[in-house]
Amino acid sequence: MICSVLSLDVGRRRIGLAGCDPLGITVTPLPALHRSHYSSDLPLLQEHCQRRSVQGLVVGLPLDDAGAPTQQAEHCRRYGLRLAASLQLPLAWVNEHSSSWAAGERHGLNGDRSGRLDSAAAALLLEQWLREGPELKPAQFMASGPGAGGVDGGS
Structure with missing residues (x-):
């Protein structure tokens, strides 16, 4: 089912956002x-969701090279x-392993701290x-453990 979705690349300092x-x-x-x-964060994200008529969330989970959850994945x-x-x-989980690196390479944003890299990763x-x-x-x-509940294994 395709619908208006908000994607989040959740970090400790910033949350990259992308919509479709x-x-x-x-x-x-x-x-x-x-x-x-x-x-x-909540009122700002509520505003994004209302303005864009969001019907679902996609949240990245940073899994390691073997597909196991990292400490950040639990957060x-x-x-x-x-x-x-x-x-x-x-919501749905997506494996975000290497998404920031891939976004940086694709858009020339390596080292960016403005949030553009985070949102480019959310778009990926x-x-x-x-x-x-x-x-x-x-x-x-959704399954209770990190990395569980239908995390896509792709990068």
Whole structure:
């Protein structure tokens, strides 16, 4: 099911954002969110979702070379579950291994700290999800462990 989706590349300092049109034809990097606390992030993300009529979230999980969850993957998983529950939106996980590197290479953004690299990585995650899935699921049905619940193994 293609729909308007918001993709998140969750980091400790910034969240890269990208969106797609309801037909899944155009993926657009959006301005990154410079983080403070979840309580400050939530209204900004709610506004993005309302303005873009978002119907689902795609959250990147940084898995290692062997496909195992990293410590950051657990943080991203918790953040994604909390956000999906708060916004009452279904979500999907995508393996974001090497996404920042790939985005930096593709767009010449290596070393960027403005957030453009983070949003370019979120756009790559969304493109991957549009090609490969998995289906969006309600947060309460997502598996509890990091890297579980239908993480796509692609990079």
